[in-house]
Amino acid sequence: MIAATSDAAHLARLHAQCFSEVWSAESFSALLANPGCVALMDEAGFIVVQVVADQSEVLSLGVTPAARRRGIAAELLRAALKQAADQGALMMFLEVDCRNFPAIALYKQVGFVEMGRRKAYYTTAEGQCSDALTFRMEIPALLVGNCMQLG
Numbered sequence: 001m002i003a004a005t006s007d008a009a010h011l012a013r014l015h016a017q018c019f020s021e022v023w024s025a026e027s028f029s030a031l032l033a034n035p036g037c038v039a040l041m042d043e044a045g046f047i048v049v050q051v052v053a054d055q056s057e058v059l060s061l062g063v064t065p066a067a068r069r070r071g072i073a074a075e076l077l078r079a080a081l082k083q084a085a086d087q088g089a090l091m092m093f094l095e096v097d098c099r100n101f102p103a104i105a106l107y108k109q110v111g112f113v114e115m116g117r118r119k120a121y122y123t124t125a126e127g128q129c130s131d132a133l134t135f136r137m138e139i140p141a142l143l144v145g146n147c148m149q150l151g
């Protein structure tokens with residue numbers, strides 16, 4: 001379902017189970033107030049995307065550890081692609097830590113194509129650097145036919 005500002009606390013709780021970096025309920029509220037920003041969520045997962053003109057970007061995506069490998073993230077991504085298309089987007093972009101193998105496998109499975117690498121883009125709390133991989137997907141290709149068959 002599409003998250004409302006009143007869902008900010010639930011989104012923050014989900015985010016806290018998926019990432020070490022904290023996004024507070026207040027930061028989710030502020031994010032959702034941005035034009036073109038939309039969050040989709042269920043009990044165990046969420047995705048936040050930003051649509052600007054004909055482009056969209058995944059800002060965050062997570063599924064709680066106990067609910068992983070059940071297809072929830074893939075389903076959220078496909079729903080976000082549809083939502084972005086409905087808001088006029090033709091492309092979706094995202095970036096991911098090059099060491100995040102589950103997420104990279106997910107994005108490739110859904111149909112994203114790797115397009116570049118940003119050197120030392122991330123820094124861990126321990127001060128370790130890692131590269132970001134950037135991915136893109138042309139949305140119209142997904143929307144031709146039944147999107148649920150992709151992947």
Ligand SMILES: CC(C)(COP(=O)(O)OP(=O)(O)OC[C@H]1O[C@@H](n2cnc3c(N)ncnc32)[C@H](O)[C@@H]1OP(=O)(O)O)[C@@H](O)C(=O)NCCC(=O)NCCS
Pocket residue numbers: 018019061062063064067068069070071072073074075095096097100101102103105106107109
């Ligand atoms: C990455 C993440 C969102 C995947 O969520 P999920 O609901 O478990 O993913 P799905 O069940 O939809 O997986 C779809 C496909 O992605 C790939 N995949 C997902 N997790 C994987 C893993 N741990 N190892 C290998 N492949 C994996 C598989 O191809 C999988 O299909 P399959 O289960 O039929 O083999 C989840 O692990 C997570 O929240 N991680 C922490 C936060 C994070 O890294 N977010 C992304 C930041 S860019």
